Amino acid sequence: MADLTLEDIAKQAGVSRSTVSRVVNNHPNVSDKVRKRVLEVIESTGYHPNIAARTLASQRSMMIGLVVPRSVSSFFTDPYLPHLTQGIAKRCNQHNYTLGLFLVGTKEDEEKILPRVSRSGLFDGVLVQAGHRGDQVIDRLVQSTIPLVMVGRPFNPEGISYIDVDNIEGAFKAVDHLIQLGYQRIGTITGITKSTVGVDRLEGYRKALTERGRVVDDTLVEEGVFTEEGGYHAMQRLLPAKPDAIFAASDIMAVGAIRAAQEADLRIPDDIAFVGFDDIPLANHRYPKLTTIRQPVYQFGFSAVETLIDLIENGKEPTRHVMMGTELIIRDTCGASRRK
Amino acid sequence: MADLTLEDIAKQAGVSRSTVSRVVNNHPNVSDKVRKRVLEVIESTGYHPNIAARTLASQRSMMIGLVVPRSVSSFFTDPYLPHLTQGIAKRCNQHNYTLGLFLVGTKEDEEKILPRVSRSGLFDGVLVQAGHRGDQVIDRLVQSTIPLVMVGRPFNPEGISYIDVDNIEGAFKAVDHLIQLGYQRIGTITGITKSTVGVDRLEGYRKALTERGRVVDDTLVEEGVFTEEGGYHAMQRLLPAKPDAIFAASDIMAVGAIRAAQEADLRIPDDIAFVGFDDIPLANHRYPKLTTIRQPVYQFGFSAVETLIDLIENGKEPTRHVMMGTELIIRDTCGASRRK
């Protein structure tokens, strides 16, 4: 049971260590007879290869790391990351990779984590969630030679593989929907504009208004951090401008914004409409239910893992960019059912 | 930069490999002079030890795994696990441990994950979130010889170290609070009673009623899964019994229950009061704000890691049991401010 080695199995099966190794690794050059015998011994003994030894000898660990930078503060506030992590974990399992998790909370964490993930050969590759412009961890990881895939477009994407949705287009759909419904004073709560998501969704908002011949009124634009409270406070700042509809750059901010509106005795969607972004489970579990732009977060995880494994096995060049689609999900807060 | 070995450093510093190893591992028997010289070479070359080699030679990987069983379905639905994971990750960093994440989603995952975590020597120990009675993963992990700490009390705790809160006492506090406020028909939405949390919080509910001379009315008790929808549906079943207060065994269920009550045109807390359990961030970001029992989830993570490292370094015997405190957080949904 405990601590069997290749040698032990070899002895019991009456073959050499190499042969057992070949069997374990599914190499072709083993006769069916021998293979069967070895497999039986392995089965009956419950042997499992020692991963550290295998890693040392093969220079492949079959482990990848997921790094969540410090500037991604919302790990347990927003279901986005848990959801992404699930997708990643699932795909790792399917490919027999083990997932290492690195949540960077402080400068101190940063120093401890970086060497462990970028050198030392323990990880074959790294997944990094995009964060704010200038995040140390991201920059330093990108500079290292380890295969790397970012989830979310970085500001400076040269030479970096990443997966993302078209945030401009997604935001465009949201705002255009509000325009079609006849709202006149459409405001937006942008995410942090130190992130590409924040910038892109704001641009989508602008683009929709402009293309429909509206003017962008800066008093209707407020920046918030990507949290419930961020949305709440941004909405409070927005209220004096009397918007009749809001596009919030994330569902969780939309939830906060709605709370602010409700506290100001506004009815939703009669007095003010909302569209969010993400389609988190809560969006469909609120009262009223949130109209939003769905992005396939779980699939991000799948795609990120696939891409990373591709990089590991086939080299980092050329750079891979995967773009995934978004979808407008119409529910109650946009007022579509009453307006049209 | 790339692929330096101990040998390289030794050569450059003019010492033996062992000496460099001693310096790297902070062994005492090295003269200050030599230590300094070696450290300089390490610094200037950017050398980092190869972890696989170290693991193989020392039989210690400095890695622990976190296993989330299949029966814990709410990984991205409830902030509990993300929060716990954060605490664990933080403590791992501080102790220079690397965290491996295993989310068991399907039977298939189970088969792939178990050998990777229980044998193969890759992990020095495992943290397991408690799940339902009879969960395969938990049982099989417990049977293996790997050091293991459960987060949450298992049904059969013999020989198993775990950390938990006193759920009976916590639920007691919640229900007693409602009793003190004068509510007469106090119902409860229990969690899944295939879990110890579910069982214990129900027992706390019963105990509070009984100790205050009330009778437990089974029509006021409904079981739900630990999700928003679970709470929503349980509440719908509870409504005909006309409760005037509800203790929900988790905040997320309370949120669902409140939605059901609101859809039935009940005002909160005037028509019906609510107390939850957990104190998730949302509890304080809802309108009205949720009265709840706070449990120190982040600290669970800390404590679990500490305990596991203790087990790894000092042996699994005797079994460790850590109990942490809960706290009643009074907000709006219990109606305390209006009643008293």
Added chain:
DNA sequence: GTGAAAGCGCTAACAG
């Protein structure tokens, strides 16, 4: 198709 042998990079006695 199979075996022998040389490492992978490090730790840990054991000498000295």
Added chain:
DNA sequence: CTGTTAGCGCTTTCAC
């Protein structure tokens, strides 16, 4: 205090 010497358990040429 420092160096020498075995391994740790596996992969991977290279012969046969």
